Amino acid sequence: MALNRKVGFFKGLKYKGGGPMWAWILHRLSGLAMVFFVGSHIIAGFLTQQFGSDVGIAINIVYENWIFQLVLFFLVIFHAVNGLRVTLLDLWPALLEYQRESIWLEWLVIIPLYVLILFTVLKSALGL
Amino acid sequence: MQKITLKLFRYNPETDTKPHYDTFELEAEPTDRVLDLMEKVKGYHDGSLSFRRSCAHGVCGSCAMRINGQNMLACKTLVQDLKTSRITVEPILGLSVLKDMIVDMDPFFDSYKKVMPFFVNDEPKPAQERHQSIEDRERFDDTTKCILCGACTTSCPSFWSNDEYIGPAAIVNAHRFIFDSRDKGAAERLQILNDQFGVYRCRTIFNCTVACPREIQITQAIGEVKKAIATGSLD
The missing domain is CATH 3.10.20.30 (Beta-grasp domain)
Known part of the structure; x- marks a missing residue:
């Protein structure tokens, strides 16, 4: 009998698609992470305001933590800039020839922006 | 050694x-x-x-x-x-x-057949060959290079998750005829590709372009087909 065609998550991850494929995976994961963050923010707000719940306060403590915020900022910036890159490439297919260069450009935008955020968050969190 | x-x-x-x-x-x-x-x-x-x-x-x-x-x-x-x-x-x-x-390459070739990968023109045959300018020939030159090896389609995560997706190779071969100035079947092919399992399953991941042994700009070809569907124009 022939083997099933199914490609599992980890089998797919092992495919060496390089930078463009990892950008796509990170885009998906960062999207999911934002859904999780917004969801937990809504639940925490609801629980705290309606019931004065300790669970809501505990969730608040987690996402107000500076380490959580640094991760979140990175994911949001990456998702936004990568999404913009893909949108521009989809709108102007002639640019698709330069997709590798577009990824370098993307990191050229992300890195300085993130360094600025890193500096601001750490300054506030650690009282630098 | x-x-x-x-x-x-x-x-x-x-x-x-x-x-x-x-x-x-x-x-x-x-x-x-x-x-x-x-x-x-x-x-x-x-x-x-x-x-x-x-x-x-x-x-x-x-x-x-x-x-x-x-x-x-x-x-x-x-x-x-x-x-x-x-x-x-x-x-x-x-x-x-x-x-x-x-x-089993059958699903791959089934998708290929769906896009009518052949010349369509019911107009009366000219006395000699159908002429085409160098610029018009250049328009689809890249996608004529496909050898149907399947390297692109089977590198595509969208295809891995759903084999109903028509796949990059079929779209490349549709592109080859859609942008051929002598062919008259573009509207029908674009309609076939404007399906929930057509071009819009492409997530611009680029695995196909990287995998192509003929160095065809596959994602670009798919992008051009998407644009032709969205604008209704082949320009």
């Missing part, structure tokens, strides 16, 4: 319940191709090894395989290009494995 450790995916539907890997130690020249190594294994070590090959010169598209984790043609991949002495060869992903490296 250098020593090569060749790790091969093995699955025999008559004797195996699940796949395994066999490893062979071989002597190879840096300019040997991966296909040469596999021929050596089949000829001198294990005659039951199964894989497709025909022209062995990058034209027929039979020997697309996953070599060290990436889709390539075994006949075009030199040992020295892999920059390692450990080579792993596996079948392409997303299609049922029949035996060893041989996959």
Whole structure:
């Protein structure tokens, strides 16, 4: 009998698609992470305001933590800039020839922006 | 000569319940191709090894395989290009494995047939050939290079998750006719591709473009088809 065609998550991850494929995976994961963050923010707000719940306060403590915020900022910036890159490439297919260069450009935008955020968050969190 | 450790995916539907890997130690020249190594294994070590090959010169598209984790043609991949002495060869992903490296290509060719990959023009035949300017011919030159090896479609995560997606190879072959100024079937092809399993399943991941052994700008071709559907114009 022939083997099933199914490609599992980890089998797919092992495919060496390089930078463009990892950008796509990170885009998906960062999207999911934002859904999780917004969801937990809504639940925490609801629980705290309606019931004065300790669970809501505990969730608040987690996402107000500076380490959580640094991760979140990175994911949001990456998702936004990568999404913009893909949108521009989809709108102007002639640019698709330069997709590798577009990824370098993307990191050229992300890195300085993130360094600025890193500096601001750490300054506030650690009282630098 | 250098020593090569060749790790091969093995699955025999008559004797195996699940796949395994066999490893062979071989002597190879840096300019040997991966296909040469596999021929050596089949000829001198294990005659039951199964894989497709025909022209062995990058034209027929039979020997697309996953070599060290990436889709390539075994006949075009030199040992020295892999920059390692450990080579792993596996079948392409997303299609049922029949035996060893041989996959069931039927779903791939079914998608190909859907896009009407042939010349459509019911107008009366001219006395001589149908003329085309150099610029008009240039418009679809890139997508004429496809050899239907399947390296693009089987590198696509959208295809892995759903084989109803028509896949990059079918779209490339549709592009070849859609943008041919002599062809009159563009509207019908665009309608076929404007489907929930058509071009919009492409997530602009670029695995297809990276995998193509003919260096076709596949994602760009898909982008042009998307744009033609969205704008209703071939310009």
